[in-house]
Amino acid sequence: MFNKILIANRGEIACRVAATARRMGIRTVAVYSEADAGSKHVAVCDEAVLIGPAPVKESYLCGDRIIAAAKATGAQAIHPGYGFLSENAEFAEAVEAAGLVFIGPPASSMRAMGSKSAAKQLMEGANVPLVPGYHGDEQDSAFLHQQADRIGYPVLLKASAGGGGKGMRVIERSEDFEAALASCKREAISSFGDDKVLAEKYLIRPRHIEIQVFADKHGNCVYLHERDCSVQRRHQKVLEEAPAPGMTGERRRAMGEAAVAAARAVGYVGAGTVEFIANQDGSFYFMEMNTRLQVEHPVTEMITGTDLVEWQLRVAAGQPLPKQQSELAINGHAIEARVYAENPEKGFLPSIGTLRHLSTPDAVEFELGGSPGQPAAVRIDSGVREGDQISPFYDPMIAKLIVWGADRTQALARMAQALSEFQIVGLATNVAFLKRLVESPAFSNADLDTGLIERNAGVLFPPAQAAPATALALAALALVEAEKDQSSRADANPADPWGHARGWRMNGACQRQLSFADDYAAGTDAKAYRVRLAYHDWGWNLDANGVSERLELVKRDGAELSIRLGATAAHGSVWRDGDLFHVFTAGRHYTLAYNDPMAHAGEHEAGGGRLTAPMPGKVVAVMIANGAEVKKGQPLVIIEAMKMEHTIAAPGDGVVEEVLYQVGDQVTDGAPLLAFKAA
Template sequence: MFKKILIANRGEIACRVAATARRMGIKTVAVYSEADAGSKHVAVCDEAVLIGPAPAKESYLCGERIIAVALATGAQAIHPGYGFLSENADFADACEQAGLVFIGPPASSMRAMGSKSAAKSLMESADVPLVPGYHGDNQDPDFLQQQGDRIGYPVLLKASAGGGGKGMRVIEKSEDFKAALESCKREAISSFGDDKVLAEKYLQRPRHIEIQVFADTHGNCVYLHERDCSVQRRHQKVLEEAPAPGMPPERRAAMGTAAVNAAKAVGYVGAGTVEFIANQDGSFYFMEMNTRLQVEHPVTEMITGTDLVEWQLRVAFGEPLPKKQEELAIHGHSIEARIYAENPEKGFLPSIGTLRHMDTPGAVSFELGAGSNGDPAPVRIDSGVREGDAISPFYDPMIAKLIVWGADRTQALARMSQALAEFRIVGLATNIAFLKRLVEGGAFSQADLDTGLIERNSDTLFPAPRAVPAGALAFAVVALIEAEKDASAAVSKNSADPFGNALGWRLNGAYKRQFSFADDYSAGTDTKAYQVGVTYHPHGWELDFGGMEAEASLLKRDGAELSINLGATSMHGAVRRDGDNFHVFTGGRHFVLAYNDPMAHAGEAEAAGGRLTAPMPGKVVAVLASKGQQVKKGDALVIMEAMKMEHTIAAPSDGLVEEILYQVGDQVTDGAPLLAFAAA
């Protein structure tokens, strides 16, 4: 087996590979950019080498530099993870020429499957059913629009060299084609260095089902069953599960056989995923093959009892596959939720900042047989960050992958719901509450799955803001009072002196005070103010929530964890303070309450002061308005690129563009005014 490998990636996949390598007795070398100097993947590897500045093009995408580090440190092989150079055939060739093993498929396989259009031609010749579309080389905009008109709308544009939802656009009508094509090509060239696109018929209510395949150098190839990845937004996966609900054994076998045949057709070696789009009637069409390990590979590991990273290392070393097809049975059900630093209520806008607090549910890192009776652990977390780490604007904003296993789908759903309730993050916006609504919603829980599930259920997944319940306000008040007690006790010289302690003691009458909070809906709407009156009593307080009164007392306190009585109800929760913001976690929900600070969210509106601002750090890729131009509400004015995605800045109302402050190619900081705007 290899003595030392280099991991040419970052984040959770680098940590995942390092953990498996350590268990196998293999030393690891990490590479890192200047932005990742203090990152988790650097800490968990045996060695770490700086390879360049924060931008990926100057660090993680510099193949020659990575190979030089591998040779200098004595590594025998390079594991590319996923993303970056993992599907770069030229890099695989360069590794081989340098005498290094590329832990992945041959370059020839990547070239055959790396282009969506070429792969579809290959599958067509192998009689694999394809979605109607155009996969050719002619990229003339007028010609492509003619093809879209011929296919019939809606049409899906996809970057030929792409993946991960980048460079994809759904076009509903012909007149929108050109603008979508331009945006698609910009995102494709930025993400993959290739702006070639293909056009396909966009199927209504399809499911996204993929087959995990694995091949070795001895002619063996197996499929490790399927994953359902239908729950998506912006063509990026949100929830994945294995096995696919409602999958008959005969269809599973048919799709698995087709996937193995596709892999064999290109001489595949290693881990790969053949992706299909399936109609509700069970018919399926080839979409693409990802020639690497997938982000969602843990759900396959959980139901098959395999370590796919270990398989990668063994196959790359020349060993045969550890199991044969008949040994790969399905055991139980697994679901994965991707926890991102993003704000679902603001169009899933990525969030940057520091993970000031990160409380995770009781879980283990990947370990076979970690649960009872040799079952997988009921909860598993794969993460590349720790409490105190920063989510920067340079890379994907994933915080963690939360994976659960159950004896059946019902148990897996219950475990996922509970684990999400216990996953608490303070410091930046996350999608945890959205994921919990998604998992508990009728569509997903009843397996009514298709790629439009989120859009179809937007009313329930994005509910109107609700008033903060009295219980959450009570937790914030109790936490604040207890913090005041701690602070006064720390400086008091005489603990028996009632005038030197914040206990609410008064010589005559009860001590009364008023607390003022504002809730943070994180949705750009006006915040709502809350006044809580507090009357101190010897054994607690009387709280007045604007006319509704209730007795409150503290039952137990353990750090941030609080148990209180509110009226006749006992409640448990946790309160984390971040500056003037109180983060209250109770009843599986997360409330953010700004204490006595009505200006906490001033300036967040897009058009504050008439100057539309950048929602996050990024680069201006298109300026669609000009000085002096009259625009209508909703007109696109500026397009920014940040975290590999495009974000459109639109006019908040009818008005006049008074001044353009940045041009195409300019880098802008979070909150920077992009243009001056006067509302009509």
């Protein structure tokens, strides 16, 4: 076994690999960019080496610097994690050529499966079912358009070298093909350095089911059952679970054996995932093979009682697989939710900022935990801590929340409860959305397909609801108590009633009127609240939302408040971030702007005359010229951020007076992109 390994990655997966290595007594070396100097993965490793500036092309994609760091620190092997260089055959070969061990499959396997089109040709020869489509090398746009017309719409375009949902477009009509192809190729070249695409028939209501395979250097190969990854947004997974609901033993065996056959066909070694698209009737088709560890691997670990990172290390060191197929039984049910810094109400736009407050449910970290034969109920894999930055340079994942239950019903209940205990302040997150998703009838009843989110938009994106009186009472009391703390400074005279921010008055009663407003990031449904407080000897009387009740502070411990509003007892925590009061109570998160109703970007842009960038990024396409007349919804500018494209459309009919940025320009959050005159 190795004594020291280098982890050629960052964030959550780097921390995850380091945890298993530490348990096995293996020392770890981290690599980091200038933006990650104070990051968690640097802190949890034994050593760390700076490899370049923040952009990944100047740091985490620089294989020569990573190999040099490994040799300089005496590491014997390199674990690539997922993403970055994990499926780069040239990097794997360079690692081996340097006398180091690449903890992953052979370069030949990566090449065979790294190209979606080549992999499908290989599977076709092995009689694995394929979705109708074109997987060849011809990339002329007219030819591809012709192939799409032949296949029949809807058609799915995918980057041949892609993954993670990037470089994918669903095309509903022939006339939309050219624009979608151009966008797909731009995103593919940016993310993977290769703009080759393939075209396939887009199946209606398909499920995404993948099989975890593992092979060693001694000819052994097993499948560790399946994961259902059907719930996706923008072709990226949101929830994953194992085993797949409704999976029969016969179908599981057929898919598992097909996955093993695919791995054997390319001489595979290590962890890999064979992904299938499955119809509701149970038929399935090969999609691709990911020659690395998957983000969602923890659900497989939870139901099989395995540590897949440990398996990777043992196989790379030449040891045989720890278990044979007959030993890999399924125990219970596991679900993973990806907690992201993103705004679901704005098309899942990534959010950037500082984690000013981060509180998670009680959980083990990375470990399988629990009593013998039973996993821990809740596990969290994360690469960030309170105070860390979510930057525009990398994936905006905050954590992976994984729960285990004796069955799916128990796992669902534990996931909903765990999500209700998450508290994050400083940026937008998808936590509330995830809770609605887990509790939705479609997901609860396992009515799964890749369009579940779109099909259930009415349930998952409900109209904004007014903050309840208890949330307003908690915010108001937190404000009043903070003022009392401020007045109780060390130099204050305790005998001076004028020096205290209490409700006492010499003549008359103290009346306070506080103004709050919802901070709905989606923009147009924010509600204003007038909260009136009247001071009495016993406390306050609150008048808000049509409620007039006696308000008492029962207990306060930092941000935690216990109150009584009339006959109702309530508990919550209130965190202030500038003029925003974040109230967490009864499993909900309310963000209230104090005395300064939020002005939402884009709400009045048609009248105001300027459209602004929704986040920092790079302009990759300008689709209009100065003086152009445009219609509402017409694409104007495309911005790339975090390797995803975001289209800025005309808010109404009008004229573009001036384009302020050109292709290649970097823009900041809120920067005006063009001057617009409404018709």
